[in-house]
Amino acid sequence: MPHFPAADATRPTPPPAVRADVVLPCLDEAAALPWVLSRIPAGWRAIVVDNGSTDGSAALARSLGATVVAEPRRGFGAACHTGLQASDAEFVCFCDCDGSLDPGLLPGLVEYVAEGAADLVLGRRRPEGAGAWPAHARAGNLALARMLRRRTGLRLRDLGPMRAARRTQLLALGLTDRRSGYPLQMVVRASDAGLRVTETDVPYLPRTGKSKVTGTWRGTWQAVHDMREVLREPSVGSGAGAGAGR
Structure with a gap:
């Protein structure tokens, strides 16, 4: 049975007058969905993008009050972008749907943007618990950060x-x-467009089940290959971002 942290009755609430949609790309995440959706901030909308699940994820998410959108084209980016297009809120957030990240922390990220401190805020993962972030996945992430x-x-x-x-x-x-x-293309193009990019620490928990992307060395380096292609794109703007987590 998967283990998730207990829900906090004093979970963060969004800043006044700020509403956000939370895009949750989903491929066979039925075991994690109840906890993930219980952590969506009050008044915010969860958009679960079903990317071809066969474990009943879509029906479960719908029964738990989420907006469910189908994206039959397999791919993390396909699911994320379909969710972005389905959003109608001023602010949009992205979060994995596997229980490794707590959506209850998202108001803190949105606050950076709403207050004008940044345009794109990334959650810098701080591993908690054995196996939360395997060595091969960390190595791939470090290589990409350097590139x-x-x-x-x-x-x-x-x-x-x-x-x-x-x-x-x-x-x-x-x-x-x-x-x-x-995810990398989003950061690169945001920087090229002159948007301010920053990061802030968030706890990273052991996920439920095996990652579809970084669960193996092969999957990790395939992802790195995809991202290298993004880095080869010519610059589309003259602006520069400023990455500095706090």
Whole structure:
């Protein structure tokens, strides 16, 4: 049985007058969904993008009050972008749907954006618990962070899947990757467009089940390959971001 932290009755609430949609790409995550959806901040909308699940994830998410959108094209980027297009809130967040990240922490990321401190905020993963972040996945992430710095000058240490930004700004980036390169392309194009990019620590818990992307060395390095292709894209703007978590 998967183990999740107990729900906190004093979980964070969004800043006044701020509403956000939370995009949750989903492929066979029925075991994690109840906890993940219970942690969505009050008044926010969970958009579960079903990417071809066969374990009843879509029906379960719907029964738990989430908006469910189907994306039959397999790919992390395909699911994320479909969720972004389905959003209608001023702010949109992304979060893995496997129980490794707590959506209850998202108001803190949105607050950076709402207050004008940054345009794109990434959750820098801080592993908690054995096996939360396997060595091969960390190595791949470190390599990408170094390549990203050479490409953009951003001093980021993680390309974590928890993030927040204004919906209109993300749509304006014209993101095209529909596989593992989507999160990196978002950061690269945000930097090229002159958006301010920063990161802040978030706890990273052992996920439920095996990762579809970084569960193996082969999967990890396939993701790295996809992201290298993104880094080869020519710059589409003259602006520069400023990565500095706090």
